Amino acid sequence: MRRPHLPARLPLDPYVLALLGTVGLAALLPARGPAATVAGWAATGAVALLFFLYGSRLSTREALDGVRHWRLHLTVLTCTFVLFPLLGLAARLLVPTVLTPPLYSGLLFLCLVPSTIQSSIAFTSMARGNVPAAICAGSFSSLAGIFLTPLLAAGLLGGRAGGFSPDSLLKIVLQLLLPFLLGQALRRWTGGFLTRHRAVLGLVDRGSILLVVYTAFSAGMVAGIWHQVGIRRLGALLLVEAVLLALMLLTTWYGARRLGFARADRIAIQFAGSKKSLAAGLPMASVLFGAQASLAVLPLMLFHQMQLMVCAVLARRRAADPEHPEHPELAGDRVAEVSQPSQHPVSRAR
Structure with missing residues (x-):
């Protein structure tokens, strides 16, 4: 049996480094007074722009074409919006001995965020x-998360995420739902432009x-909430996220x-x-948590990097698994071109 090859180096996402640099800048030169007001308005506009772009890019037609795999998609949605939140609620037992209440709120919010698209595709x-x-x-998952994540956060986090007050609901509608729906409505005219300028818009x-x-x-x-977090608490948070x-x-x-899914489908479900x-969770947290958003997004930022590192190793192990039907030992070094849908087995589960 051949031993699986591990990656030469674990992936350290450059964007995570940029996020950490931004955190460092905020620690050294936080926005205060009028500058904080301007930054707040700019951030509000940025969130609205992000969700407009999400709506413009998400092809509802392509997503509906995949309905024939409804069991697979229902399984992924259940994992994302049922199992994850249940584990997050169970972690309440760790407060306050292991996690502080603010860190727990961030951990629970992490469990309510939709799945990522790009890295799931890459690792699959x-x-x-x-x-x-x-x-x-x-x-x-992304489409469902636009609606489910704010509702679940309001219901499970209560006052820590604004609850169901008219003000918080108005923020969700104006900053998240309305721009997203507008992007979907205008996709017929904006879709081509976004596709042609994908690299530039990625920077945006x-x-x-x-x-x-x-x-x-x-x-x-400015509020001084970072005095609530120490090295031991951060270490405990990392351990809890690793278990999660x-x-x-x-x-x-x-x-x-x-559930009887074929191997190729099990890989897609796992990843x-x-x-x-991270891209969906950060702007949502800014709307739902307000001034407490910095601690709320910390667990998500740490989990994002952890999932990249672990899944990079796991994906290579899956590809090198001798039980895989296209493993060299079983198929004479025949390698599938995974970018072509026709070469992927379709779920045989009924």
């Missing part, structure tokens, strides 16, 4: 899984999120097997059902 492709299913599952996306992070962490520095990720990776893999979207 690397592991020779069902890439079209991963694309559709990520799209469904990331720059907007960096602005949101700077504003949130500046408010946290391990539980979800095991549940998605063996649960999908018990789409165990991840959380």
Whole structure:
């Protein structure tokens, strides 16, 4: 049996480094007074722009084309919006001995965020899984998260995330739902432009999120809430998140097997059902948590990097697994071109 090859180096996302640099800038030069007001308005506009772009890019038609794999998508949605939140609620037992209440709120919010699309597709492709299913599952999760994440946060986090007050609901509608729906309505005219300028708009996306992070962490520095977090608490948070990720990776893999999914579909379920979207979660947190957003997004930022590192190793192990039907020992070094949907097995589960 051949030993699986591990990656030469674990992926340290450059964007995470940029986020950490932004946090450092906010710690050294936080926005105060009039500058904080201007930064706040700019961040509000950035969040609205982000969700407009999300709505303009998300192809509802392509997502609906994947409805034939409804069992797979329902499984991923259940993992993302049911199992994750249940584990987050169970972590309440760790307060206050292991986690402080603000860190727990951030951890629970992390459990309510939709799945990521790009890394789920990349790791599913690397592991020779069902890439079209991963694309559709990520799209469904993102679409559902626009509506479910704010509602779940309001219901489960209560006053810590604004609750169901008219003001918080108005913010959700104006900053999240309305721009997203407007983007969907205008996609017929904006879709082509966004596709042609994808690289530039990617910079706009990331720059907007960096602005949101700077504003949130500046408010946290001015309010002095970072005195509530120490090295021991951060270490405990990392340990809790490692356990959370391990539980979800095991549940998605063996649960999908018990449900009768084919191997390629199990790979898509594992990578789409165990991840959380940093790009979607950060702007949502700025709307839902306000001045407390800096601590609320910290668990999500740490979890994002952890999931990249762990899943990079796992994806390579899946690709090198001797039980894989296209492993060299079984198929004479025949390698599938995972970017072509026709070469991926379709779920045989009924």
